[in-house]
Amino acid sequence: MATMNYEKYEPYPAVDISERTWPDNRIIKAPLWCSIDLRDGNQALPVPMSVEEKLDMFKLLVDIGFKEIEVGFPSAAVVEFQFVRRLIEENLIPDDVTIQVLTQAREHLIRKTFDALEGVNNAIVHLYNSTSTVQRDVVFRMDREEIKNIAVRGTRLVRELKEASGNKGIRFQYSPESFTGTELDYALDVCHAVMDEWGASEDDTIIINLPSTVEMSTPNIFADRIEWFCRNIKDRRAVIVSVHTHNDRGTAVASAELAVMAGADRVEGALFGNGERCGNLDIVTMALNLCTQGVDPELDLSDLSYIREVYCRTTRMIVHPRQPYSGELVYTAFSGSHQDAISKGMKAFKRSGKNLWDVPYLPIDPKDVGCSYEAIVRINSQSGKGGVAYIMENDFGYEIPKWMQPSFGAVVQSKVDQNGKELLPKEVLDLFHDEYIRLHETYSMKKCTINWEDRDLERDDEVSTTIQCVLDRGGHGIAFSAWGNGPVDAFVRGVNQHTGLDFSVDEYAEHAIGHSADAKAVAYVRIKDIGGRESIGAGIDSNISLASIKAVLSAVNRLENQVKR
Numbered sequence: 084m085a086t087m088n089y090e091k092y093e094p095y096p097a098v099d100i101s102e103r104t105w106p107d108n109r110i111i112k113a114p115l116w117c118s119i120d121l122r123d124g125n126q127a128l129p130v131p132m133s134v135e136e137k138l139d140m141f142k143l144l145v146d147i148g149f150k151e152i153e154v155g156f157p158s159a160a161v162v163e164f165q166f167v168r169r170l171i172e173e174n175l176i177p178d179d180v181t182i183q184v185l186t187q188a189r190e191h192l193i194r195k196t197f198d199a200l201e202g203v204n205n206a207i208v209h210l211y212n213s214t215s216t217v218q219r220d221v222v223f224r225m226d227r228e229e230i231k232n233i234a235v236r237g238t239r240l241v242r243e244l245k246e247a248s249g250n251k252g253i254r255f256q257y258s259p260e261s262f263t264g265t266e267l268d269y270a271l272d273v274c275h276a277v278m279d280e281w282g283a284s285e286d287d288t289i290i291i292n293l294p295s296t297v298e299m300s301t302p303n304i305f306a307d308r309i310e311w312f313c314r315n316i317k318d319r320r321a322v323i324v325s326v327h328t329h330n331d332r333g334t335a336v337a338s339a340e341l342a343v344m345a346g347a348d349r350v351e352g353a354l355f356g357n358g359e360r361c362g363n364l365d366i367v368t369m370a371l372n373l374c375t376q377g378v379d380p381e382l383d384l385s386d387l388s389y390i391r392e393v394y395c396r397t398t399r400m401i402v403h404p405r406q407p408y409s410g411e412l413v414y415t416a417f418s419g420s421h422q423d424a425i426s427k428g429m430k431a432f433k434r435s436g437k438n439l440w441d442v443p444y445l446p447i448d449p450k451d452v453g454c455s456y457e458a459i460v461r462i463n464s465q466s467g468k469g470g471v472a473y474i475m476e477n478d479f480g481y482e483i484p485k486w487m488q489p490s491f492g493a494v495v496q497s498k499v500d501q502n503g504k505e506l507l508p509k510e511v512l513d514l515f516h517d518e519y520i521r522l523h524e525t526y527s528m529k530k531c532t533i534n535w536e537d538r539d540l541e542r543d544d545e546v547s548t549t550i551q552c553v554l555d556r557g558g559h560g561i562a563f564s565a566w567g568n569g570p571v572d573a574f575v576r577g578v579n580q581h582t583g584l585d586f587s588v589d590e591y592a593e594h595a596i597g598h599s600a601d602a603k604a605v606a607y608v609r610i611k612d613i614g615g616r617e618s619i620g621a622g623i624d625s626n627i628s629l630a631s632i633k634a635v636l637s638a639v640n641r642l643e644n645q646v647k648r
């Protein structure tokens with residue numbers, strides 16, 4: 084085994100902060116959300132969105148309920164510029180939505196950004212420059228003061244152009260880009276200089292966006308940095324503290340959540356975590372995490388499959404099948420013990436009549452995000468009888484009694500062992516029919532007439548039914564007539580007398596399937612013979628008595644088949 088080259092890397096520094104408060108905080112309200120799908124998400128796509136695709140995505144984001152949407156980098160490319168113009172000129176921005184645009188702190192780019200915004204009602208101009216040690220050294224080759232000046236000069240130009248435009252709907256956001264690679268005191272110093280240059284106040288707040296441009300530490304350290312920043316910023320009321328997390332270590336969601344606990348007011352993220360490299364914060368996950376804590380996420384994510392469809396079409400990306408909340412497999416259990424617990428939990432939830440969700444293995448009710456219950460349980464070699472029974476009941480209305488579930492579970496198990504792949508619900512149903520219903524060996528029913536006699540209920544007369552039956556066994560007819568206290572009793576007596584078998588029914592269940600005129604009855608029986616052998620059968624008929632008799636015959640045939648095998 085080779086040793087990884089870990090000595091090449093340095094640990095991320097801890098934050099010098101005493102009595103941090105964030106670990107005791109809870110998120111009790113959704114943060115201000117800002118979607119960056121059309122900018123950070125878009126800039127990371129192999130094929131960026133066209134204007135039409137951006138329009139589709141914008142409409143989706145508005146429908147979801149985002150009130151702040153970063154729509155692009157208008158000075159970067161023709162498509163980006165044209166898209167902003169389309170939004171403004173065609174009046175496509177709802178009154179309660181603010182668009183945001185990104186620009187580097189370079190004069191020609193800032194001027195072009197303002198050209199793009201001509202005539203806008205509400206917009207946030209988002210200025211960034213990198214402040215990290217490595218970018219100062221190798222990208223800009225500038226010292227701290229020079230880098231700070233880039234930010235201040237850029238802010239000044241944005242302020243001047245805003246004043247010149249007379250547009251009071253223009254707000255300002257500044258990001259010390261690569262904040263995670265920047266010394267905290269220096270990041271604060273640059274932000275203070277930007278605030279001063281803008282003249283930020285409680286009445287004219289600015290957004291300071293602290294990005295984990297590259298996620299470099301555990302989320303608790305990011306939270307420490309945010310708490311430190313919120314504590315030390317000079318006029319907290321003049322600033323909306325925003326975070327923008329990336330997912331390089333796979334913890335963008337946790338980082339954003341802990342950052343909100345640490346004082347951040349606003350969160351930037353993208354649907355399904357699209358964005359540079361390993362992506363941005365998955366805003367769907369963070370919002371639904373809130374929902375599952377009983378907090379209003381203030382975003383409408385009730386139709387995730389539609390959201391996913393628009394996302395995949397416009398970005399040409401995929402959503403991983405295991406993506407939290409959104410992946411196509413996240414509400415599906417293949418394994419037996421999970422299926423059993425889910426099946427019992429779902430029943431208990433329905434029975435409770437309450438609105439409090441508490442179903443094992445399902446942190447959210449799939450219905451709340453527009454998913455049906457159908458795919459919750461799927462059958463493969465890891466599945467169990469509970470899952471099989473769940474499919475039979477939920478997909479087809481068969482309430483297989485508990486004492487029958489091991490029998491049918493074993494039948495299904497042996498089929499998937501043979502096939503080595505998943506069984507679809509219809510295949511499970513077919514297997515049930517092949518195993519219990521479509522049995523014509525050893526005995527088949529040729530004729531059966533049931534005569535009900537008037538019954539004196541006061542005398543509780545035992546003999547109330549007689550039947551006449553013709554069975555076939557290998558081409559030989561067996562005709563008999565028998566009596567009993569009901570059709571099943573009479574049939575069992577007749578079969579025992581005319582076949583040499585000696586069995587009795589020890590479990591029985593029945594119910595209707597379907598509701599309309601073509602509703603049928605299904606009956607399930609377990610018989611036991613004198614030698615102690617058990618067999619289970621099922622029968623279906625529009626007549627409940629015949630369904631029961633067929634179920635007994637099915638059990639008899641399965642008993643006979645046991646002997647043959």
Ligand SMILES: CC(=O)SCCNC(=O)CCNC(=O)[C@H](O)C(C)(C)COP(=O)(O)OP(=O)(O)OC[C@H]1O[C@@H](n2cnc3c(N)ncnc32)[C@H](O)[C@@H]1OP(=O)(O)O
Binds near residue numbers: 159212260
């Ligand atoms: C973390 C993030 O996601 S930041 C956002 C990143 N997004 C994008 O870059 C997408 C859109 N960008 C673009 O299309 C292009 O980069 C443009 C149009 C903005 C600029 O294009 P160009 O000027 O041709 O090239 P480029 O981006 O390489 O410019 C680099 C120069 O800008 C400087 N620069 C980079 N970022 C900034 C900034 N935020 N503020 C000021 N100067 C900057 C660099 O130091 C470099 O300077 P140098 O030429 O003196 O070495």
Ligand SMILES: CC(C)C(=O)C(=O)O
Binds near residue numbers: 295
């Ligand atoms: C522009 C900034 C906020 C960014 O995308 C980042 O730092 O990741």
Ligand SMILES: [Mg+2]
Binds near residue numbers: 296
């Ligand atoms: Mg980013």
